[in-house]
Amino acid sequence: MKSPPKDAYALILEAIDLGTFKPGDRLVESDLADRFGVSRTPIREALQRLETQSLLTRDGRSLIVSSLDHNQLAELYVVRAELEGLAASLAARHATDEEVKVLRDMVEGDQALLGDPEAMAKANRRFHKQIHLASHNRFLVQQLDLVHRSMALMAITSLAAEGRDKDALDEHNAIVTAIEARDSESAATALKAHISKAFVTRLKLDSGEVSSVV
Known part of the structure; x- marks a missing residue:
């Protein structure tokens, strides 16, 4: 065959x-x-x-x-935060119980990946993709695919910053907890906060204020 x-x-x-x-x-x-x-x-x-x-x-x-300059990076994070927040809000309303369980299992399983930035980056992409799919809005998923494609142009993941992986996992937990509670507003707020913190870490990495573990 x-x-x-x-x-x-x-x-x-x-x-x-x-x-x-x-x-x-x-x-x-x-x-x-x-x-x-x-x-x-x-x-x-x-x-x-x-x-x-x-x-x-x-x-x-x-x-x-291609590479992203500072302004492009800022513009990308603004769009990402809004679209991801919408995805989390819709997931809280429309995700099936099975989809919510998958998200919870991801958060718990990813604990074993702490300290491995590359593995955490892959797990992070899977987690966000699962939220996109759980929104049950094909047009939003298409737009988020475009955004995440552009995210690939970053030379290093923000999860490479020392201690960021543990914080990011705690933030993932807060997002899933809100989705489990079917609290669309809290889910959106938690995911937007998560993206904002990732952006701050990215800026600190680029400026050399925080060190990378890779």
């Missing part, structure tokens, strides 16, 4: 998201084709799509992974 064809776009996007390709890195068609075992045509199409989405920037004839 033949394995399904590899999605070049998804493979490159995941590599950016995981930090394998960092802002400023040059992406070369032939290298990517060899790396992922995909022909150059889908790689070329994927690169064009990523450039259209502003995840890649043209530098002469080459494409490099």
